[in-house]
Amino acid sequence: MAPADERSARPGADADVVIVGAGILGIYQLYAASRAGYSVRLLEQGGGVGGTWYWNRYPGCRFDSESYTYGYLFSEELWQEWDWSEEFAGQPETERYLNYVVDRFGLRRHIRLGSRVTSAAWDENSATWRTRTADGFEARSQYLVSATGVLSVPQFPEVPGREDFAGESYHTGRWPSGAVSFRGKRVAVVGTGSSGVQVAPAIAGEAESLTVYQRTPTWATPLNNHPISEEERAWLKASFRSIRAELEASVTGFLHKPATRDTFDDTAEERRAFYEEIWSSPGFSKLTANYKDLTTSPAANAEWCAFLEEKIRGLVTDPATADRLIPADHLYGGLRPPFVTGWYEMFSRPNVSLVSLKETPMVKVTETGIETSDGTREFDMIIWATGFDFGTGAMRRMGITGAGGLPLAAHWADGPQTYLGLMARGFPNLFFPGGPHGASGNNPRYGALQVDFTQNLIDYAREHGFRRIEVPADEEEAWMAMIEKLRKYSSFQERGQYYGGNTPGKARRFLLNPGGRPKLDQFMARAIDRGYQGFLR
Ligand SMILES: Cc1cc2nc3c(=O)[nH]c(=O)nc-3n(C[C@H](O)[C@H](O)[C@H](O)COP(=O)(O)OP(=O)(O)OC[C@H]3O[C@@H](n4cnc5c(N)ncnc54)[C@H](O)[C@@H]3O)c2cc1C
Numbered sequence: 001m002a003p004a005d006e007r008s009a010r011p012g013a014d015a016d017v018v019i020v021g022a023g024i025l026g027i028y029q030l031y032a033a034s035r036a037g038y039s040v041r042l043l044e045q046g047g048g049v050g051g052t053w054y055w056n057r058y059p060g061c062r063f064d065s066e067s068y069t070y071g072y073l074f075s076e077e078l079w080q081e082w083d084w085s086e087e088f089a090g091q092p093e094t095e096r097y098l099n100y101v102v103d104r105f106g107l108r109r110h111i112r113l114g115s116r117v118t119s120a121a122w123d124e125n126s127a128t129w130r131t132r133t134a135d136g137f138e139a140r141s142q143y144l145v146s147a148t149g150v151l152s153v154p155q156f157p158e159v160p161g162r163e164d165f166a167g168e169s170y171h172t173g174r175w176p177s178g179a180v181s182f183r184g185k186r187v188a189v190v191g192t193g194s195s196g197v198q199v200a201p202a203i204a205g206e207a208e209s210l211t212v213y214q215r216t217p218t219w220a221t222p223l224n225n226h227p228i229s230e231e232e233r234a235w236l237k238a239s240f241r242s243i244r245a246e247l248e249a250s251v252t253g254f255l256h257k258p259a260t261r262d263t264f265d266d267t268a269e270e271r272r273a274f275y276e277e278i279w280s281s282p283g284f285s286k287l288t289a290n291y292k293d294l295t296t297s298p299a300a301n302a303e304w305c306a307f308l309e310e311k312i313r314g315l316v317t318d319p320a321t322a323d324r325l326i327p328a329d330h331l332y333g334g335l336r337p338p339f340v341t342g343w344y345e346m347f348s349r350p351n352v353s354l355v356s357l358k359e360t361p362m363v364k365v366t367e368t369g370i371e372t373s374d375g376t377r378e379f380d381m382i383i384w385a386t387g388f389d390f391g392t393g394a395m396r397r398m399g400i401t402g403a404g405g406l407p408l409a410a411h412w413a414d415g416p417q418t419y420l421g422l423m424a425r426g427f428p429n430l431f432f433p434g435g436p437h438g439a440s441g442n443n444p445r446y447g448a449l450q451v452d453f454t455q456n457l458i459d460y461a462r463e464h465g466f467r468r469i470e471v472p473a474d475e476e477e478a479w480m481a482m483i484e485k486l487r488k489y490s491s492f493q494e495r496g497q498y499y500g501g502n503t504p505g506k507a508r509r510f511l512l513n514p515g516g517r518p519k520l521d522q523f524m525a526r527a528i529d530r531g532y533q534g535f536l537r
Pocket residue numbers: 020021022023024025026043044045046050051052053054056061062063064065070115116117118147148149150151152195394397398433434441442443444447
């Protein structure tokens with residue numbers, strides 16, 4: 001039994017709402033529920049708040065979303081008080097921001113850190129969730145919100161000997177909080193996804209040698225970060241309402257202006273000029289502000305890729321290294337495109353080399369280094385930038401059992417079945433903002449919408465005396481049919497590794513929301529317009 005907080009929960013429960021995860025969405029759900037007068041407990045396994053921005057403290061970790069479009073939009077005062085220093089802020093700043101929000105809105109007293117949830121069971125008789133943590137904490141609540149993140153369980157490649165390595169070994173997603181020195185060390189970075197391409201250039205200048213192990217090359221393009229000038233800051237402060245309105249109307253949750261033209265509407269010369277403009281534009285606008293047929297027409301996409309190839313060859317001095325860095329098996333957007341600062345340029349340094357695991361596969365990790373089919377290299381440190389058990393990793397490990405004792409992990413064994421990427425039939429009074437099938441762009445913009453929907457639904461149930469909320473079968477089926485139909489229209493399906501996850505032994509399913517914000521809005525509006533018909537008992 002655990003006291004929730006100073007508010008008392010409904011009879012038969014310790015808290016009205018238990019939230020798992022203190023990332024950007026768990027914190028927002030905590031704010032929304034406590035502000036609406038519910039007793040709330042937030043359980044977080046980490047030693048601090050911030051989620052992604054607590055764990056990923058590796059050198060070079062920063063946003064790919066513009067800082068001010070990523071931060072919260074629920075409070076104009078917060079917007080006015082907080083100054084982002086860069087267009088794409090680094091991890092320490094975002095962690096500071098989320099701590100600031102927690103204190104600013106008096107949320108810390110509801111948060112229990114060091115609390116890893118190991119089971120959460122639905123009890124039909126009392127219509128409550130019983131949640132337990134590894135350290136013996138237990139709470140019964142009417143609602144359970146799993147804000148556990150889709151990129152929160154680090155993943156390692158299946159290679160023998162990883163535990164045998166006697167040097168320093170880190171995963172980017174579990175980076176230690178103390179200082180890590182690279183000076184005079186022979187360092188290996190394994191993985192060239194979004195984290196690998198950030199960490200490698202950040203340490204290349206300090207390490208004695210840096211060897212980058214690449215399994216799959218990706219279409220990395222410049223982040224084009226810059227400090228926020230006084231002029232831009234003044235514009236941001238003055239434009240809160242218009243920026244929020246624009247973000248809320250955006251399909252992808254960014255301020256980027258979508259292009260109105262198709263690739264071959266332009267002449268070769270016009271295309272080149274446009275591509276140069278896009279190359280110099282910030283972050284994700286390579287995807288969101290590019291020609292509008294980029295992800296639907298393979299010929300259009302190939303044209304952009306040819307431009308990128310030329311750019312890469314211009315930046316990488318060694319032609320053999322350039323060959324290895326240029327993707328041959330997927331078009332732009334087929335894998336999640338990373339955004340970089342100094343990545344290609346780094347390979348011109350004499351202390352940096354690239355090993356293609358396609359050419360020379362990794363055989364094993366030894367006590368002193370990494371063995372590939374080409375021989376062994378010795379290291380003082382290995383950095384595993386090998387990603388996460390994407391999409392369902394955290395929820396499948398949380399021991400969730402729904403109605404009739406149905407385990408979520410078994411229910412989702414062939415991939416998740418969801419409604420709005422937020423609810424699952426068979427799991428009453430459970431919500432998972434930021435979950436699989438929710439996002440396809442700037443994550444907090446979708447996640448906030450899911451939190452708002454959850455809060456409004458809970459409020460409605462409270463006002464009308466309902467105790468049990470479950471998505472009706474036809475609504476879940478309609479959402480899943482939308483995912484299936486729209487994913488086929490994009491180039492994402494070609495490889496689908498990132499978008500479907502690449503965890504060994506796990507069924508690969510498309511895990512994003514290809515309908516973007518408009519589909520979320522449409523489905524949510526339908527449920528609300530019908531007075532949540534079929535959801536409430
Ligand atoms: C390096 C990196 C950079 C990123 N950059 C961007 C970006 O620029 N733009 C963007 O839109 N997205 C980005 N993302 C995606 C990012 O994950 C989301 O934007 C966002 O942070 C997700 O927030 P969340 O609250 O849903 O989950 P998270 O931030 O992942 O938080 C989930 C929390 O749940 C906790 N948890 C999980 N399981 C349990 C359990 N069983 N018990 C207790 N606690 C548990 C975890 O410890 C974690 O703290 C990035 C991801 C990474 C890894």
